[in-house]
Amino acid sequence: MGLPTQKRAYNWYVAAFLLVATSHLRFYILILYSRYISLVAASCMVLYGYDASVYNALQGSENWDVYFNRVNDQLIGAVNTAYTVGAIVAGWFMGGPIADYFGRRVGMASGAVAVIIATFMQTFSPRGQIGCFIAGRVVVGIGQGLALTAGSIYIGELAPPSIRGKIMSFWQMFYSVGSFLAYWVNYACSRHIEELGDWDWKMVVIFQLLVPCVILAQVFFIPETPRWYMQHGQRYKEARDSLRKVRETEMDVDDEIMIIKEALDYEKEAISSTYSALWKDKSVRKRLLIAFAINAGQQITGQGTLNTYSTAIYKKVFKNPETISLINALNATFGIVFTLNATWTVDRFGRKFLLIAGAAGMAVCMIIVAAVETETPTTDDAKSRPVAISIVFLLFLFSFFYKPSWGATVWIWTAEIFSMNVRAQAVGMSSQVQNVANSIVQQFFPAFLNNEGFYAFYMFAAINVCLGLFTWFCVPETKGVGLEDMDRLFGGKSHARGGVEMGTRLNDKEVGTGRSEDGSDVDTKRGASVVTEVSVPEMPTKI
Structure with missing residues (x-):
C-alpha cells in the first residue's frame, strides 16, 4: 500500500513541477517575443539616427565638398533642413492617416520604402547637382515621418503597462544605433580616402539601405496592434490573437479587449472617433501642447545641434579630420550604452524625475564646456591636448544625461499619453515638432557658431534650465498608468470608465x-x- 501511495505522490510532484516550469517558460517566451516585435518597430528609429548623423559625417569629407562645388554655410543649413521639411510634412499630414487607415505595419513599411528610394537619389546625384542631393534628403525625411509615427505607436500599444517604459527605451537606443553605424562607417572610409575617392562619402550614404531592408523583411511577420483591429470593424478574433502573443493569460487578454472596447464606445459616442477631438477635447488639447513643448525641447537642449554639427564644433578644437571621425564614432557608441540606462530607470523612478534630472545635468555640462573653451588659449587653430580632451569628456557627459532622459523619455511620454481616437495623428504631429525646432536651430547655428564660438553653449545651458522648470510645473507623471486611463491625468475622463458609465x-x-x-x-x-x-x-x- 505504501509504494503505490508514494508513487502517486511522486507523480503529483512531477506534474506540479512541469506545470510550474511550463508556466514560467511561457512567461519568458512572451517577454522575449514582446521585445522582439518591439525591436522590429524600434528599428524605424535607426533610420532617424543614421540620417541625422550621416550629413554631419559627410561635412568632414573633402571629396563630398569638391563633388558639389564647395557648399557654403547657407547651403549646409539647407541640406540639413531639407530632411526635416519632408519629415514635418509626413508627420503632420501623412503619418497619422496611413497608420490609422492602413495599419501600423504599413506605416513602418512605407517609411522604409521611401528611405530606400531616397538613398539611391543621394548616392547617385549627378556631380555638382546639390539640388538632387537635397531632394533625396526631403524624401528620406518623408520616410522618417511615416516610419517614426507608426513605430512608436506600435510599441506603445502592444507593450504591457508595467514594462512599457523599459521596452520603449529601446526606441531611443536605436537612434544611437543609427548614429553608431553612420559614424563608424564614416571613420572606416576616412582611413582609406585615396583608394575610395568619391566613394568615401557615397559608401556612408548607401549603407543606409541596410536597416530599411531589414524592416521590410520582418514587419509583416509581426502582429498588428489589437487597438487597430478594434478600431476597424471591431475585429475581435484578430485583436485577441494579437494580444495572446504578448499577454500571459487568457484573463489578461479578455480584460484588455473589454477595456479597449469600452474606450472606443466612449470616444465614438461622447467625444469623436475622428481627429476633430484634437480641438474638441480640452484634455487632448492640453496634452498636445505639452507634447509639442517637450518634443521641441528635446531638439533645443543642444543634442540635436551636437549630432548635426559636432564635426564643425570639433574642428575648433582638433585639426586632424580622422581624430574627429573617431570621436564622433566613440560618442555614438557610448550613446547606446547611455540610453540603456533608461531601461532600468524609467519605470523605477518615473518619466518626470528623469526629465528634470537630465535637464539639470545638461545645463551644468553646457556651462562648463563653454567656460573651458572660451577661457583657455588657442594655438594654431586648435586647443592644447588636455583642454581638448576635457571638452570631449564634457560633451560625452552631456550625452550621458541626455540619452536616458530627454532622448528616450520624451518619446516614451509622447507615445503613451494620447487616447486611441487621436493617437496616431497626435503622436505624428508631436514627434515632428522636433524637426520644426531642429530646422530652425540648424539653419542659424553654423553662422552663430562661426561668429560666437563656444559662447553659443551658454544659450543651451539657459534653455535646459527652462526645460527643467517647465517639466516640474507642467508635465504629469505617467509611470504605470494604462493607456485607456491616461486621460484623467490631464483633466479628462478615463475612456474605459466613461464607456461603462455611459452604458x-x-x-x-x-x-x-x-x-x-x-x-x-x-x-x-x-x-x-x-x-x-x-x-x-x-x-x-x-x-
Whole structure:
C-alpha cells in the first residue's frame, strides 16, 4: 500500500513541477517575443539616427565638398533642413492617416520604402547637382515621418503597462544605433580616402539601405496592434490573437479587449472617433501642447545641434579630420550604452524625475564646456591636448544625461499619453515638432557658431534650465498608468470608465447578445461589454 501511495505522490510532484516550469517558460517566451516585435518597430528609429548623423559625417569629407562645388554655410543649413521639411510634412499630414487607415505595419513599411528610394537619389546625384542631393534628403525625411509615427505607436500599444517604459527605451537606443553605424562607417572610409575617392562619402550614404531592408523583411511577420483591429470593424478574433502573443493569460487578454472596447464606445459616442477631438477635447488639447513643448525641447537642449554639427564644433578644437571621425564614432557608441540606462530607470523612478534630472545635468555640462573653451588659449587653430580632451569628456557627459532622459523619455511620454481616437495623428504631429525646432536651430547655428564660438553653449545651458522648470510645473507623471486611463491625468475622463458609465446611464437596457464577424459571442449590453470566444480552452494561470 505504501509504494503505490508514494508513487502517486511522486507523480503529483512531477506534474506540479512541469506545470510550474511550463508556466514560467511561457512567461519568458512572451517577454522575449514582446521585445522582439518591439525591436522590429524600434528599428524605424535607426533610420532617424543614421540620417541625422550621416550629413554631419559627410561635412568632414573633402571629396563630398569638391563633388558639389564647395557648399557654403547657407547651403549646409539647407541640406540639413531639407530632411526635416519632408519629415514635418509626413508627420503632420501623412503619418497619422496611413497608420490609422492602413495599419501600423504599413506605416513602418512605407517609411522604409521611401528611405530606400531616397538613398539611391543621394548616392547617385549627378556631380555638382546639390539640388538632387537635397531632394533625396526631403524624401528620406518623408520616410522618417511615416516610419517614426507608426513605430512608436506600435510599441506603445502592444507593450504591457508595467514594462512599457523599459521596452520603449529601446526606441531611443536605436537612434544611437543609427548614429553608431553612420559614424563608424564614416571613420572606416576616412582611413582609406585615396583608394575610395568619391566613394568615401557615397559608401556612408548607401549603407543606409541596410536597416530599411531589414524592416521590410520582418514587419509583416509581426502582429498588428489589437487597438487597430478594434478600431476597424471591431475585429475581435484578430485583436485577441494579437494580444495572446504578448499577454500571459487568457484573463489578461479578455480584460484588455473589454477595456479597449469600452474606450472606443466612449470616444465614438461622447467625444469623436475622428481627429476633430484634437480641438474638441480640452484634455487632448492640453496634452498636445505639452507634447509639442517637450518634443521641441528635446531638439533645443543642444543634442540635436551636437549630432548635426559636432564635426564643425570639433574642428575648433582638433585639426586632424580622422581624430574627429573617431570621436564622433566613440560618442555614438557610448550613446547606446547611455540610453540603456533608461531601461532600468524609467519605470523605477518615473518619466518626470528623469526629465528634470537630465535637464539639470545638461545645463551644468553646457556651462562648463563653454567656460573651458572660451577661457583657455588657442594655438594654431586648435586647443592644447588636455583642454581638448576635457571638452570631449564634457560633451560625452552631456550625452550621458541626455540619452536616458530627454532622448528616450520624451518619446516614451509622447507615445503613451494620447487616447486611441487621436493617437496616431497626435503622436505624428508631436514627434515632428522636433524637426520644426531642429530646422530652425540648424539653419542659424553654423553662422552663430562661426561668429560666437563656444559662447553659443551658454544659450543651451539657459534653455535646459527652462526645460527643467517647465517639466516640474507642467508635465504629469505617467509611470504605470494604462493607456485607456491616461486621460484623467490631464483633466479628462478615463475612456474605459466613461464607456461603462455611459452604458449605465442607458438604464442597463439589454439589447441582446450578438455575434461578431469572427464568430465570437459579444454581450452588447452597454456597460458590460464582455467578449468571449466560442470553444476557447482555458489557459493555465502562472503559479
